[in-house]
Amino acid sequence: MPWSLPLLLLLGSPLSLGMEDPDFPHLGESSQPPPRACPWRCSCPRADTVDCAGLDLQLFPHNITRAAQHLSLQNNRLQELPYNELSRLRDLRTLNLHNNLLSSEGLPDEAFESLTELQHIYVANNKLSVAPQFLPRSVRVVDLAANQVMEIFPLTFGEKPALRSVYLHNNQLANAGLPPDAFRGSEAVATLSLSSNRLRYLPPSLPPSLERLHLQNNLISKVPRGALSRQTHLRELYLQHNQLTDGGLDNTTFSKLHSLEYLDLSHNQLASVPTGLPRSLAILHLGRNRIRQVHGERLHGAAGLRYLLLQHNQLGTAGLPAGALRPLRRLHTLHLYGNGLARVPPMLPRRLRALVLPHNRVAVLGARDLAATPRLTELNLAYNLLASARVHRRAFRRLRALRSLDLAGNQLTQLPSGLPGSLHSLRLQRNQLRALEPEQLAGLAQLRELSLAHNRLRVGDIGPGAWHELQALQVLDLSHNELSFVPPDLPEALEELHLQGNRISHIGPEAFLTTPRLRALFLRANRLHLTSISAEAFLGLPHLRVVDTADNPEPVLVRLPPKATRAPRVGGS
CATH class of the missing domain: 3.80.10.10 (Ribonuclease Inhibitor)
Structure with missing residues (x-):
């Protein structure tokens, strides 16, 4: 901080x-x-x-x-x-x-x-219960944080031409304890921290030289008109965890802040996006408010916005009307975690790179729902209501730059069709997958991480050659399924294999013949007994460093190859 x-x-x-x-x-x-x-x-x-x-x-x-x-x-x-x-x-x-x-x-x-x-x-x-009444004019940095200060005097920080940083967070300052001329004659203050105090409104007469202003964790419900009109050098403003409502702000509150890049208004009581946002703004944090709808006209001034965080608001079906975010032509990341959205918002900015939509109510993914955002590299739709029958086979067709796709916690019974070949990470845990066919994984030659944990897969449900094209796969999570033995023909590049929480009772000598680069193997909570693992099972794994066999019915004898005898074994005996 x-x-x-x-x-x-x-x-x-x-x-x-x-x-x-x-x-x-x-x-x-x-x-x-x-x-x-x-x-x-x-x-x-x-x-x-x-x-x-x-x-x-x-x-x-x-x-x-x-x-x-x-x-x-x-x-x-x-x-x-x-x-x-x-x-x-x-x-x-x-x-x-x-x-x-x-x-x-x-x-x-x-x-x-x-x-x-x-x-x-x-x-x-x-x-300290009060700040020192007189500090020398030469002072540059004053740290009085984490005291019990209730009062500041005019010459504590006033008439200090060299003063650059003041830290007063975690005190007991109310507005009455800050004189209106607290910084008179101190025209070089760049950092002021007043967070975690008892302020009820934005203090007046703040130094015009400010670049960073911390006011989070107060009781602020109002920013008086003109309180920030002189802070044209301000780059970071932290107002999260206060009691701000729409009535506590007006269309001039932020309009004069021509250098503002970071504005945090999260954890307040705002019902709408503030007006008068400056063009310089790059990051706007509005999470944990009461916003029901985003009005596009309020974002016209913030054309330079790169990150917009709207998680944990009250955005419903009409929360993001078509084109509401189109003015944000440079928008890189949109966070909508924990709202009530039933569809992917239409007409999103074309340059969007990350769309984060977990814990909503998205039940349909149409052929053109993602067509407006061809540059996406990260898409998170975890913990929604997606069923396989309602995910169009061409839903991901335009996402040729997508590297990370998270569909965990939905109701999918099979892998979606037409997954982009650019994917590096695919998360499908906590669905209802019952089958894995080669054509569903075809073209994923760049995939490095695949999570299929907490599904209903059995070894017989994994079609022959399913892993054939996953030549770059390094991490495979098949934990908490219904596997009775280690799936055959796993990818050669595999380094980390999660098989915990299955029904595996025996591991034969050829179980890992195709995975010579394996470094970590997790077999916890299966049905293994003392002699369940063949003595030759690990002979071709010179890089193996971790074997976890804890929580099986009996302690499991693990014999590592000679080159790995000094490697740690978790749960082995």
């Missing part, structure tokens, strides 16, 4: 190094230069840094050199900062007090007055 950036930078900075005080008196050997002092138990290997982190300190360490520029005191038990000790460190540039027990009473207002070089201050995970 964006607010973790300062901590990451801090860990990579010189704060873990140390220094000593040249003024500290040296005992003995007066002819030698006096050694630099370092507080007890701290580390000071460098001349400008003192690292006292994670020492369970309860008192501010003495003997810190006045030349220190970087001081690390995080992960201790400090309850207060002595003014006299801190004020003499006039060259200090970085002060890390993260994860202590500091209260506002233990952090006096004058503590930072003399630190005129201070640039980075980290006081996250403490017990």
